Amino acid sequence: MNTNTFQLRHIGPNKSEREKMLQTINADSLEQLISETVPENIRLKEDLDLAPAMSEYEYLSHIKELSEKNKVFKSYIGLGYHEAIVPSVIQRNILENPGWYTAYTPYQAEIAQGRLEALLNFQTMVCDLTGMELANASLLDESTAAAEAMALLFDVRERAQKKAGANKFFVSEEILPQTLSVLLTRSTPIGIELVVGNHREFDFSEEFFGAILQYPGKHGHVFDYSDFVAKANENNIKVAVAADILSLVKLKAPGEFGADVVVGTTQRFGIPLGYGGPHAGYFATKEKYKRSIPGRIIGVTKDTDGNRALRMALQTREQHIKREKATSNICTAQVLLAVMAGMYAVYHGKEGIQFIADSVHNKTKLVADCLHKSGFKILNENYFDTLLVEIDTFKLRPIAESEKVNFNYINDKYISISLNEATTQQDLMKLFMIFGQLKKQPDTAAAESEGEFHQILTQESFTTNFDVIPNNIKRNTSFLDNEIFNTYQSETDMMRYIKKLERKDLALNHSMISLGSCTMKLNAASEMLPLSNPQWGNIHPFAPINQAEGYHEVLKKLEHQLNIITGFAGTSLQPNSGAQGEFAGLMTIRAYHLSRSEEHRNICIIPASAHGTNPASAVMAGMKVVVTKTDAHGNIDVDDLRAKAEEHSENLAALMVTYPSTHGVFESAITEITQIIHDHGGQVYMDGANMNAQVGLTNPATIGADVCHLNLHKTFAIPHGGGGPGVGPICVAPQLVPFLPSNPVIPVGTKQAITAISAAPYGSALACLISYGYITMLGFKGLTNSTKNAILNANYIKERLQGHYDTLYTGENGRAAHEMIIDCRDFKQKGIEVVDIAKRLMDYGFHAPTVSFPVAGTMMIEPTESESLAELDRFCDAMIFIRKEIEEVSKEDANNPLKNAPHTQAMLTADEWNLPYSRKQAAFPLDYIADNKFWPTVRRVDDAYGDRNLICSCNPIEDYM
Incomplete structure (x- = not known):
């Protein structure tokens, strides 16, 4: 052998x-x-x-x-992708754990309660940060989620009689290029006409049913979209916002300024770049659109004994039933990645996520101030993590690549720089050294320019105590207040929480x-x-090909x-x-x-x-x-x-x-x-x-x-x-x-x-x-x-x-x-x-x-x-x-092992047993089972109750009473 x-x-x-x-x-x-x-x-x-x-x-x-053969450069390319730190406890216990990665879609809810809870956490995180009422359990990436938003708004326009014939969809010129391409793919065959332009010059005519905005814009500028959305609503135009999820810790939630749909990616919540994926897209909207939302929603219901249970809600939306009447064919979410992103929020908690966002933002302000003091022109006044810089890109690029650094080269005159949680003090010094060399004669040593920028860093005049996010765009609402995001900050606790959920799921292992x-x-x-x-x-998906x-x-x-x-x-x-x-x-x-x-x-x-x-x-x-x-x-x-x-x-x-x-x-x-x-x-x-x-x-x-x-x-x-x-x-x-x-x-x-x-x-x-x-x-x-x-x-x-x-x-x-x-x-x-x-x-x-x-x-x-x-x-x-x-069994007597299945450990260990068959027949009908018993943690779930009382986030316990 x-x-x-x-x-x-x-x-x-x-x-x-x-x-x-x-x-x-x-x-x-x-x-x-x-x-x-x-x-x-x-x-x-x-x-x-x-x-x-x-x-x-x-x-x-x-x-x-x-x-x-791959060259791992430090990439500040952005465009929807940012290097992220995968917490080791999540990498080891979820990404590398067959108990999580070999499980199936949770159609059988009773043996998927762990995954369902992790996805409910994800939905809660998304709702909190976006300010929306309802989120699904992930889509495929930001661009396809944006296309789904367009399709949803096109679908619901038929209900608004004034918009029944409208077929134009406005796309802000600030949209990510890959998202514009996917929107074009999805819009053309179903008769949607895309109109790309400056949101400040939009005419709000009757021909438009919807619009999509990028928040922040593709090169980092943070716009106040409140007036745009208000005027759109006055004209029965629905608005989708593609939002960077980490920026929403610092920026006003789109739900607050009236967005109808908010989409994006959760990649920067602890998911590797992986040259483009897999990453969990997110999709959040208003509850009134719950029958049109693509993908899957995890909802709360009760089991046969009245205990809280989770399952996929509104399953009649699945394409197997709607068939050609379905508006979306997204039957595959990114569950494993959504679980990881949700766990990232659970592990860091509210204060940790706040710290990460503040850290990224402050590092960006530090770079901006340093470049400004060195004579470089920063073109975006208001930003979160991305700077638009006027610079000679032909001179910059060879210097940057020799130092294994990537920027987003827009043209020969402009670059954008997107910082992230993995940007260290050492990385910042390298950035300053690269830009310093552009201010020196060609034969000047790199060490000299590094020394100059180190001086700038230590000067009393250098500061990040200035605001680049205006008060009217700043976030002033709370988020991640639920207990789940404020309990598991030690690795011991987090490891046990992940294991507790894993034990509730039957997977291939x-x-x-x-x-x-x-x-x-x-x-x-x-x-x-x-x-x-x-x-x-x-590896960033938009890194030069010779690096991959x-x-x-x-x-x-x-x-x-x-x-x-x-x-x-x-x-x-x-x-x-x-x-x-x-x-x-x-x-x-x-x-x-x-x-x-x-x-x-x-x-x-x-x-x-x-x-x-x-x-x-x-x-x-x-x-x-x-x-x-x-x-x-x-x-x-x-x-x-x-x-x-x-x-x-x-x-x-x-x-x-x-x-x-x-x-x-x-x-x-x-x-x-x-x-x-x-x-x-x-x-x-x-x-x-x-x-x-x-x-x-x-x-x-x-x-x-x-x-x-x-x-x-x-x-x-x-x-x-x-x-x-x-x-x-x-x-x-x-x-x-x-x-x-x-x-x-x-x-x-x-x-x-x-x-x-x-x-x-x-x-x-x-x-x-x-x-x-x-x-x-x-x-x-x-x-x-x-x-x-x-x-x-x-x-x-x-x-x-x-x-x-x-x-x-x-x-x-x-x-x-x-x-x-x-x-x-x-x-x-x-x-x-x-x-x-x-x-x-x-x-x-x-x-x-x-x-x-x-x-x-x-x-x-x-x-x-x-x-x-x-x-x-x-x-x-x-x-x-x-x-x-x-x-x-007989049809007249429904009190039998099949109708009562599954049988939980709580049933088997209860003091009373009033069923007409033995505990052994209930839980151990064949001998092999005792050797490796799997216990469902809830009895049969009530789908109808959950659909009538739709709860899709980690609400306070009073909501379930």
């Missing part, structure tokens, strides 16, 4: 276990199973053309060598999470370790690997979630049709079984959705598809298809389906949610697709992190390569490229290291074997559950793909709903599979390749025993 092989560590079943499993499913070999599952006409004829696998040791040496369509596979330690290396973490050579080598190699795996010609890593990938893919198709003068092509065909985000994405890309039927076997109805394609032939833009299907089947007609679309002038978009069943066996190019998005947080091992980080790159055929997204700051893409999809040129680049490691350590053989074992594990579960649960759909040979759907609808005769099974599984130590998607009353199970035979058997034993429990 070669213990250096990563494949051995990643794939759960060993050789002898595979033999037992093959025997159970009546297959002579793994290859026989695959041949009976994947249609022969789409099988790859050759192995993937990838390098042989590296061992974990080799890979860690390799990735360290690549990291050393406890047991299998068999969620269909979500692919909760192993996130290996060797894939994750590089994320803590500052050589990867401290290590990153560019990794990203280019990853793009090449994904091209090989998908069979396509080009890849963009920019989309930072799967839903963003869908939108990006459709936007490239849109651009392709426009380039051929076929702008009339706007019909998107989507099967009824598709992911709910698909129709939402199509509408966002300016397309009209036409739904095609599925047949009795769950496959696309080819005759109906052909009829729809013929009917809309002239205007057909695209087909969106998931393969294998959402029903877990490799449809044999797939190449016929894609050919029909091509025959009628359309392009085929393949949703990559089920790519874990394709890698090494077939690929999107082979089935006839033109573009696919990949969920790197599914197939390629980026952890879900409780609902984000995600990365959703798109891979495209040759004709679509020219249209891959661009970035306005760093040159990415061709002249025909669409505008930006997300803020950073390579999206969440730091997280891409994980997938690069996954592919590099598995190699072509390991990747293919992973796919085969994923299919084996699913079919093993299917066979073991046979006779207890019906499998809803199978392929032509009776095989499932990497996932399958079991039918629980008949149990209603016993009064048992599928949700009762989901809650009962918690008592057995398992997170439920995907519930009621894509078919109501069913469960979709996907074990992945990472789970061993022992774990698969524990899960199957639990499901089989639950089936026996269902047999024993």
